[in-house]
Amino acid sequence: MKVQGKMFIWLALFILIMGVVYGVWSKEPAGTTALFMGFGLSMMIGYYLAFTARRVDAMAQDDKEADVADEAGEVGFFSPHSWQPLALGVGGALAFMGVVFGWWLLYFSAPIIMLGLWGWVFEYYHGENRTQ
Template identity: 65%
Template sequence: MKEQGKIFLGFAVFILAMAITYGIWTSKSDIGFEAAGTTALVLAFGLCAMIGYYLAFTARRVDSGAGDNPEAEVADDAGELGFFAPHSWQPLALAIGGALAFCGVIFGWWLLWWSLPIILIGLYGWVFEFYRGEDQNQ
């Protein structure tokens, strides 16, 4: 994780340098300052910086993996990677609610009255999936 954090932070620095260069370059052109591209690059910088910070922060709290060892083999990273839910219907509810919400942008905002409850039910069910029923932890 340490290496991944360094990669993302380095990529964030590169994108910031490109955003500054792009902003200066377009402000000196004949068409004037181009705000959309500069804004997109600044937002991409922010996203890479957040991911890089998260990975660097998390790397301090977990054991170093095979990706941090330059002499590691591919087989050194084999084994259990974590716990993943074997089955869940909640992502389907979120997908249907999200599709309805995006259709609401196209057809009319009234469609959000039907999409938001579906999204909230799916999100609530997904968050509390392992706190009720047969999957409840003792």
Template identity: 70%
Template sequence: MRVQGHLFSWVAIFMLGSAIVYGLWSQEPVGTTALFLSFGLTAMIGFYLVFTARRVDTGAQDNKQADVADDAGEVGFFSPHSWAPLLLGAGGLCAFMAPVFGWWFLYFTAPIVAVGLWLWVFEYYRGENQNQ
């Protein structure tokens, strides 16, 4: 986790330098703001990773004498067959196209987003995945 934190910190420093140079050179406010926001986001992620790495056990990626097998094992639990993220992503894509085609488009996409979110939140409360 420490390596990723330092990587994000270096990217944040690069973004800050890019934002300053771009802002002074182009005098264009939108791109400058986007670069400063990118700096802020990468700095927050880098700070979180470095801050958390001090408080958790050293992972295999932080140990220079570690083998590949030291990091083996279960990574986490992932739903094996869920259609809800696909439906939610399609609804989100259509919802973000509403400013292009008109805000009336949200009337058709809001139910898709709502159903996708409902299915994703409650997918382990029904059917074969229901907890006993």
């Protein structure tokens, strides 16, 4: 955690320097404002990570002698195959085409999106936890 905090603080300082240089050279307010806002956001993230790093135990990334496998563990369960993202993609494509060609396409895309979403959420509800 300490490494990420330092990285974001250094990134914030770099963005601040680039914001000043860009503002002086270009005299363009939109880009200069965006860079200063980027400085503020990076500083907030860096401060938060540095602040919480003091309250969290040292992790493997804080140890210079650590291996990559020291932090390895189970990440979670990922579905090996599923047809539901295809249904969501087709429904989403139809919905966005409805914005271009006509809102009437939403009548066809909304049921496809709802079926794909329903199928994806309840894909693994089988057995004793299944609702009747």
